[in-house]
Amino acid sequence: NAGVTQTPKFRILKIGQSMTLQCTQDMNHNYMYWYRQDPGMGLKLIYYSVGAGITDKGEVPNGYNVSRSTTEDFPLRLELAAPSQTSVYFCASRPPGQEETQYFGPGTRLLVL
Amino acid sequence: AQSVTQLDSHVSVSEGTPVLLRCNYSSSYSPSLFWYVQHPNKGLQLLLKYTSAATLVKGINGFEAEFKKSETSFHLTKPSAHMSDAAEYFCVVSPLTSGTYKYIFGTGTRLKVLA
Numbered sequence: 001n002a003g004v005t006q007t008p009k010f011r012i013l014k015i016g017q018s019m020t021l022q023c024t025q026d027m028n029h030n031y032m033y034w035y036r037q038d039p040g041m042g043l044k045l046i047y048y049s050v051g052a053g054i055t056d057k058g059e060v061p062n063g064y065n066v067s068r069s070t071t072e073d074f075p076l077r078l079e080l081a082a083p084s085q086t087s088v089y090f091c092a093s094r095p096p097g098q099e100e101t102q103y104f105g106p107g108t109r110l111l112v113l
Numbered sequence: 114a115q116s117v118t119q120l121d122s123h124v125s126v127s128e129g130t131p132v133l134l135r136c137n138y139s140s141s142y143s144p145s146l147f148w149y150v151q152h153p154n155k156g157l158q159l160l161l162k163y164t165s166a167a168t169l170v171k172g173i174n175g176f177e178a179e180f181k182k183s184e185t186s187f188h189l190t191k192p193s194a195h196m197s198d199a200a201e202y203f204c205v206v207s208p209l210t211s212g213t214y215k216y217i218f219g220t221g222t223r224l225k226v227l228a
Contacts, residue, residue, distance in 0.1 A: 031214060040122070042203055042218030043157075050213060058215070090156065094214055099164050101147065102216060104157040 001026050004105035006091050012111045013081040021076040021108050023091030031094040032074040033058075033102065034066065036087040043090060049074055081112045115140045117206045119219035127227045132176075132191040134222045136204035139185065146187045147205040147216075148178055157203065163187060174198070199226045 007022045025032065030051045035043035045058030049068040063085060065077040074093075078085060088109050092102040120135040138144060148160040161172025168180040178189045187204060204219040 033215070040220070042117075042220045043216070044218075045215060048213060048215065056213070092216075099145075100214070101159055101162055102214075104149075106156040 003027065004091055004093050004103055006089075006105040006108050008108060009106070010109045010111075012113060013078075014113060015081060015083065017081050018077070018079050019081070019110075021078075021089055021091075021110075023074045023076065023105060024072050025074075025091075025093040025103070026072065027093060027095070027103070028071060029093035029095045029103075030071070031096070031102075032068065033092040033094075034064075034074070034076045035090045035092065036060065036085075037090060037107075038087050046076065046089075078110075083112050086110060086112045115144065115206050115208050115217050117204050117217055117219040119202075119204050119222050121222050122220065123223050123225065125225040125227060126194045128196055129193050132189070132194045132198065132224065134189040134202050134204075134224065136187045136189065136219060137185055138187060138204070138206045140206055140208055142208055145207045146178075146180060147207070148172065148176070148187075148189050149203045149205060151201045151203065151221075153200070160189070160202075194224075194226045196226050196228065199224055 004025045033048045034046040037043045044060045047066040049055045088107050090107050091105040094102045116139045118137045146163040149157040161170045163170050163180045171177045176191045201221045205216045
């Protein structure tokens with residue numbers, strides 16, 4: 001298993017540009033999550049999904065969109081990039097069951113100039 | 114409402130001395146609690162977790178944590194620090210009643226290990 005993979009590793013965007021951060025997991029996990037990590041802070045939840053076709057907002061969803069057409073993929077879309085979206089983005093997945101934990105991808109570092 | 118407070122943003126220890134990273138939580142219901150470690154420019158790795166079983170939890174790399182309900186604490190300890198322990202550590206709470214199993218992160222503690 002590759003686990004949770006994210007692409008790209010690093011990207012520079014200009015203000016107003018759009019992009020999609022890709023997240024794929026090969027563990028057949030139902031639950032998937034997108035977080036952002038700002039310097040000196042913990043991770044904040046952007047969006048999450050409890051299964052294909054079902055998504056919901058987290059703490060900081062403004063400026064982002066997601067879709068979940070398959071179990072494996074959970075892309076995060078930035079439509080109009082702003083400097084405030086400069087951050088490191090982590091995707092995570094989790095199987096069902098109360099005792100389970102989240103597995104994190106390696107992250108995507110995004111710089112908006 | 115659930116929350117997590119990591120009481121120290123930075124901790125420095127000498128190699129070979131004990132490590133204590135402090136975490137307090139607030140939760141209306143019995144939560145699951147986790148410690149994750151993040152090495153520079155890396156993703157997050159699970160160190161250990163508490164999920165309503167034994168209150169003293171052992172994790173990887175010699176770390177352990179004790180769940181104390183009366184003190185609402187889940188402090189992380191290690192008897193002897195190693196240089197490779199230098200990293201950022203996150204305490205995380207996940208309320209058991211949440212069907213979405215969302216995580217709430219603390220702001221992190223950066224551990225520095227001095228030679």
